[in-house]
Amino acid sequence: MRFSPFVERITGQGVAAWDIHHAAFDAQRDGEDVIILSVGDPDFPTPDFITDAAVHALKNGDTHYTDIAGRPSLRQAIAARYTERLGRPVQSGNVIMVAGAQNALFITSLCLLQAGDEVIALDPMYVTYEATLNASGATLVRETCDADDGFRPDIGRVAAAITSRTRAIFLSNPNNPTGVMLRTEELQAIADLASAHDLWVVVDEVYESLCYEREHVSLASLPGMQNRCVIIGSLSKSHAMTGWRIGWIIAAPALIGHAETLMLSMLYGLPGFVMEAALAAVLAHDDVTSGMCEIYRRRRDLMVDALSDCPGIRVLKPDAGMFVLVDVRGTGLSSLDFAWRLFREARVSVLDAAAFGEPAQGFVRLSFTLGEDRLIEACLRIRDFVGKTRMARPLSVASTC
Ligand SMILES: Cc1ncc(COP(=O)(O)O)c(C=O)c1O
DSSP states (O other), X not given: OOOOTHHHHTOOHHHHTTHHHHHHHHHHHTTOOOEEOSOOOOSSOOOHHHHHHHHHHHHTTOOSOOOTTOOHHHHHHHHHHHHXXXXXXXXXXXXXXXXXXXXXXXXXXXXXXXXXXXXXXXXXXXXXXXXXHHTTTOEEEEEEOOGGGTTOOOHHHHHHHOOTTEEEEEEESSOTTTOOOOOHHHHXXXXXXXXXXXXXXXXXXXTTTOBSSSOOOOGGGSTTOTTTEEEEEESTTTTTOGGGOOEEEEOOHHHHHHHHHHHHHHTSSOOHHHHHHHHHXXXXXXXXXXXXXXXXXXXXXXXXHHHHTOTTOEEEOOSBSSEEEEXXXXXXXXXXXXXXXXXXXXXXXXXXXXXXXXXXXXXXXXXXXXXXXXXXXXXXXXXXXXXXXXXTSOHHHHTTO
16 A cells, blocks of 8 residues: 655654663563653653643533633633733734644644745754654755754854745754754844745744743844744743643634634544643743752753763753753764663663754763652762773773773
8 A cells, every 4th residue: 555755754863862762671670670761751740730620620520622722711811921922912813722732743844834834943952843844745944953062053153044935943942952042142043044034933942841941031032023933932841731631722813713724624623621720730830940950950060060070071061951961972883882782781762853953973872850859869870881891992992082
């Protein structure tokens, strides 16, 4: 039987990146002492009052079809939060509820792009971006953020990558895997390029509440961005709600209308009880996120401190998010070999960051979604593994690191 070329477009190296995670997960299920740092799923339970809102709704018969674009009360609550964040009025008509940020990216990509278009994305990028953008038929143009520049974008190079076929720039701010949060000048420069070349800018802000160095600035708050900037958000990371599959798109009403038509044929709306839980979560946004943010900050500092003086590796301190990147080139191993050997020999699973894009070749990504004791144990195992690996190398190679 034949399949459409579409099925080829939605495979990418991002899919294979999870092999090590699945292997670690299986080993843990078999009772092995594995420390899993390969996924960005918060270890906190979803706060009780949020779960209670869903249970209450379920028990009261909230088990039927709902509004395709999302419950008006929820869209209104999200619009009110973004009115505050962006410093300009955001209405319910600027908001559509979808099944998580991943779903939001997919819908946005299909609504904005088509074959023949080019879409620029800052590289490294979240693993599923490649398939998500390719699904539209557009050509993905990876714009390198060099490791030597701390994975920050070179705006001159972004400008040079724009052609008459470019339709959009996609980025996540803060970034996964690098944890880089863009400065206002960088956001402004991207906004200026978008205005000058009549482009959409799609900004994935799923980590906006986990910023450790300074306040998050949304590109959508900059002048002239109201109609061309699309913001992607979700409750997955901010409220420890990855399994609830709920997120949103904030955009001009015309795009929201097209997204609604697509939602109608894809999902026909979200579950009502999930939206009731989301409403409770959004109304208590700061109360929930400030406590979690402090815990993640402590864990980040702990990991950076625990690995910073380990010979052979270099740890990067992220501005935001729930991941630390570690440069393992000094061990003489590729990042893929490092990840697999670390898993096999020390029972710690991390991701080869090269799966997020070529600029992260030689780096591995560690999540800090475990308690402090486990993170300390993971860092000890990593130090021990790196030490043994260096000892086992020929002297001429080891001495050059
Ligand atoms: C940058 C980025 N965007 C989107 C997602 C997907 O989020 P959601 O669970 O809301 O679909 C992730 C998940 O790790 C992510 O890191």
